[in-house]
Structures are given as C-alpha cells and as structure tokens.
Amino acid sequence: MNSLAARLGLGLAAVLLAVFLAQGYVVDAALRHLTGAYVAERLKHDAEGLLALLQFDPAGRPVVDEQRVGPIFRRPYSGHYYRVQTGQLVLRSRSLWDSDMAYPGAAPAPGQTRLSLGSGPAGQTLLMLAAAYEKAGHPVTVVVAEDYSPIEEDFNTFRWRYLGGALVALGGVLLLQAWVVRRSLRPLRRAQAELRELEYGEVHRLSAVGLPKEVAPLVEEINRLIxxxxxxxxxxxxxxxxxxxxxxxxxxxxxxxxxxxxxxxxxxxxxxxxxxxxxxxxxxxxxxxxxRLAGGVVPGQRFEPARELPPLVDTLQRIYRDKALDIELDLPPGLVLRGEREDLLELFGNLLDNACKWAQRRVRVSLSAAGEGEIMIEDDGAGVAAADVAALFQRGRRLDEGTRGHGLGLAIARDIVQHYGGEMRLGRSAVLGGFKVALRLGRPAA
Missing domain, CATH: 1.20.5 (Single alpha-helices involved in coiled-coils or other helix-helix interfaces)
Structure with missing residues (x-):
C-alpha cells in the first residue's frame, strides 16, 4: 500500500476500533458489576429481613409470619423467592409453590454470604444469595433469589444500542479523520500542483510559504536542486x-x-x-x-505556439519570398507545450525550413491539444518515396544535392524529439500531397 492517506486512515481506524471494543467491554463489565452489586445488596437486605422475622416454635421448627413478608414472596412464580434451612428443616416461600430451590454452590460458612447464578422454578435465571447465620442457638442458612432474566434482557438491549451508537460514532470519527488527513496532506498536493506549473514554466521555484515544518525542508531541497x-x-x-x-x-x-x-x-x-x-x-x-537542448534538465520552461510561431513564419516567408508561400497555422487557443523555448524554436525552425524549401505553394502546420500534443507539418512538394525515408535522418544526407543546405535539419529535429522522449514519423501528406512530418512530444528526458 503506497498511499500515505490510506495508511494513516487504516492505522487510525484500527486504533479507534480497538478503543471502541475495549470501551464496550469495560462499560459492559462495569454495568454488570454495578447492577449485580445493587441486586446483591437488595437480596442481602431481604435475607436480613427474613432472619429478623424468623421464629422457632416449641418443637424447634422455623416459622415466618407470612403476613409480614412482602407480598411478592407470596405470589406464585413471582421471580422473588427464599428458602430458609435450619438443620434438616426447610422453610420455603409461597412464591416457589410446590418447587424447591437449591443453592448451586458450596454452602457459606457462618457469618458469610455467597452470590451465584442458578436456575429458578420456571426455568429462568436467578441471582441467588446464600447467607449463614445463627439464631436462638440454631444454625440458619437463608437463600434469597431474584429473577435475573429481565436484567439480562435490559443488558442485551443496552448492548445493541451501545453497538449502534458506537458504530455511528466510529463512522463519524473516521469521516472526521479522513477530512483531517486530506487537510494535512494539502501542502503536498499544493507542491505537486506547483511542480506541474514549474514544468509548464508558470513558476520558477516552489513556494515554501505556509508549509508545515515536516514538508518545508523537502521543498527547499527541490528548489536548491533546481x-x-x-x-x-x-x-x-x-x-x-x-x-x-x-x-x-x-x-x-x-x-x-x-x-x-x-x-x-x-x-x-x-x-x-x-x-x-x-x-x-x-x-x-x-x-x-x-x-542548447536542455529538455527536461531545466524546469520552468514553456513554449506557446500561438505567440512564438507567427514571427517564425514571417521570417520564413521573407526568406522564401520568391515562392510566395502560403503558410497556414492551425493552432488551438491557449495551447502550451512543455519544453525549453530555444529547443522548440529550433525544432519548428528546422521542420518549417525543410517544408518551405521543398514546397510549391503551401505549407500547413497543425497542432492538437489531445494527450501530449501532436504536431504535424505538411507541404505540397514532391514528397519522398517510402524507401528513402530512413536516409533522411542521416546527418548531412540530402536526396537532392542541388538544393542548398547541410542536410542536418531533420536529424537535428529528430534529436530534439528523442531528447524529449517523443516520437517522429515521416510520410506523405493526405491533404497537400507532399511531405509530412508528424511528431508527438512526450515528457522531457531527465
């Protein structure tokens, strides 16, 4: 993964997810503990109340005045139960009806209490408290229980609500984090845009104003290298x-x-x-x-055909005024070519001079703004046979020795195009019928 923003995003997302999971576990455990402690305290209060109501008849059997016990213990399967045992004698709440309730764990020692989950008469989960006392010389074990199922249901409802809220919060934080990362990386995008402007010659160095201290040294080093x-x-x-x-x-x-x-x-x-x-x-x-071929070596150069080519055309028309040439320029408005001005003037100068030299009456220059920009120069001269095209790039080679010149024009033009990583094709013009040079300038060579 080469994206800095993606790395930051995934890293923070993983940390946030771990934090939310840990927070959920802690909150769930804390609520369980607090709720359990609250219910246990209430059960302990009930056990102490039962112990206070416990009496022994002359035969030593335990007796509890039912009228003084809370009505919830008298309603069958109410979810609140008690069981009092002294020796082999057992006293059960009316809410147990004809069922019994046994504490699932080990019996507590005298003066101690134990808390555990067990099964109730209706199959529900009970939170049970067992306490060991001594009253009137009799060892007494009181087990008080409360239906824990409603609390579990409330817990489950809370969990789902908490999960939904946590996911919404996590999504919001991730969106905020993505915005912060994009904003933090804005200086890099600005530097990238300035590098593009530097390539087109719109600026001559990168601006370090307002850059964070982590990025400013990089920009200063680039400016120094330039x-x-x-x-x-x-x-x-x-x-x-x-x-x-x-x-x-x-x-x-x-x-x-x-x-x-x-x-x-x-x-x-x-x-x-x-x-x-x-x-x-x-x-x-x-x-x-x-x-003079700087190519991609010197950044900050640009060539505007609409401004540079008309004076060149005027010069060539004066040089070849005996031919009265019609040199047509088909230039998209606002087109800018990447490259040093001297290089591209040399390129157009050689190609146009070659076209004017062989043309009868017309020369046409057309540029396309698509892609890297295609350049086409055509004339209405005799053209060149396909078998002779390769010979045109040989330095000093001229197919017509009677025409003035050193035979270097096309070879120099090809060197310039190759230096800029482009391609150059020679052929016959389908429009004017003469020689055609079609070329495309790529990104300048370093």
Missing amino acids: GLIRQRLERSRNAVGNLAHALKTPLTVLQQVAASDTLAAHPELRAELLEHTASIDQYLQRELKRA
Missing part, C-alpha cells in the same frame, strides 16, 4: 560554446588556406581539405545546437 541544475547547464553550454568559438578561428584559417592559390597546383588536396573543413564546421554547428 538552482544547481540551472547553474550546471549554463556552465555546460558556456563551455561548449567557448570550445566551438575557439575552434572557429583555426577552422576559418584552414578554409582560407584551402581556397587560396597556394593549393591551386594540388586540386585533389584542396578538394579533400575543403570537404573535411566543411564537415568539421557542420559538426561544430550541430554540437552547438545540441548544447
């Missing part, structure tokens, strides 16, 4: 840029030497030198562009 990543990326870019610029001067010198009259007598050497210096220049340009 700053370190930015610094390291900037140093890496600067180092690559400095290296490229440092190599640019000697490379230019080599190109000038190759083009000078010094090597006029060695045309093969000149051609080979020019070819290799051109290749080095292409790779330098490529590595400079790769150094």
